[in-house]
Amino acid sequence: MRELSVGEAARRSGVSVSALHFYERKGLIRSLRTAGNQRRYAADVLRRIAVIRVAQRVGVPLEAVRQAFGTLPDERTPTRDEWAAMSARWHDELDRRIAQLVKLRDSLTDCIGCGCLSLTACALANPGDRLAGEGEGPRRWETP
Amino acid sequence: MRELSVGEAARRSGVSVSALHFYERKGLIRSLRTAGNQRRYAADVLRRIAVIRVAQRVGVPLEAVRQAFGTLPDERTPTRDEWAAMSARWHDELDRRIAQLVKLRDSLTDCIGCGCLSLTACALANPGDRLAGEGEGPRRWETP
């Protein structure tokens, strides 16, 4: 069986049929149609869905995934190398997220020690690593 | 200055006034009111907001934060120990998220090697660590 119906794709990927419709509307996946207008997916749709799920687990919005998929060929199913390149980018993304969380966790540990949770020096209160406030942002909060 | 107006709280925490209103509606923060019905925040609101931001960065929904805040005293401002207990829980949560991401990243590395991205054995396709499929979920996808 070279092509998948929506139902099969849904069962095999673990996402709902309506989600597949939705992804298609958003340009994340693509379907061929039978004479009777029913969707038929090439096998690579399963990889795409897997990537979508990975992205969602790390908080990457679908629009970003769509753009990442933009580097894949549209008509033919991607080669192993093309997938590997995409995977490598996700790997880097994961690295970044992990580093961010580790930093966050360690900051939190420090904050338990110091009693703070919203100081200028506290990474918790400073998202995006824009720590040095430029006039705006959190101020020192005088401990009682 | 023992009490903060919305504007001050917003400037010092880095979130918008409308977000503060929103958090209050959702029961995440609490305000006293002046004779003229304007909000006045106790200083601990800044910590609460910091915690909210941490939570959001790791993908915890506000409702969960509200429940976590349920363990804090409602009337009096929390003691350092009470905050520390909360922080410890967040620390554990962060640990879990980090472990998850690391696993995800390493799985991805493996997948680059094996060329897979949606196999039964692949953690990427199996969120929530429910790896052993019980009949449902992803099936092996025969490599070409």
Add this chain to the structure above:
DNA sequence: GCTTGACCTCAACAATGGTTGAGGTTGCAT
């Protein structure tokens, strides 16, 4: 005492990521 900026409430709207339902069609098995 008057102006001005900060504040109030309430309702509507926005983006994301879908789900649900109505109303109709396809395709496989018997």
Add this chain to the structure above:
DNA sequence: ATGCAACCTCAACCATTGTTGAGGTCAAGC
């Protein structure tokens, strides 16, 4: 050839996390 599950489209709806605007009030300086 007919019945039934699976499919189709389209529109409406849902939760989350806010923002925007209208219409009105408060408070502090001049």
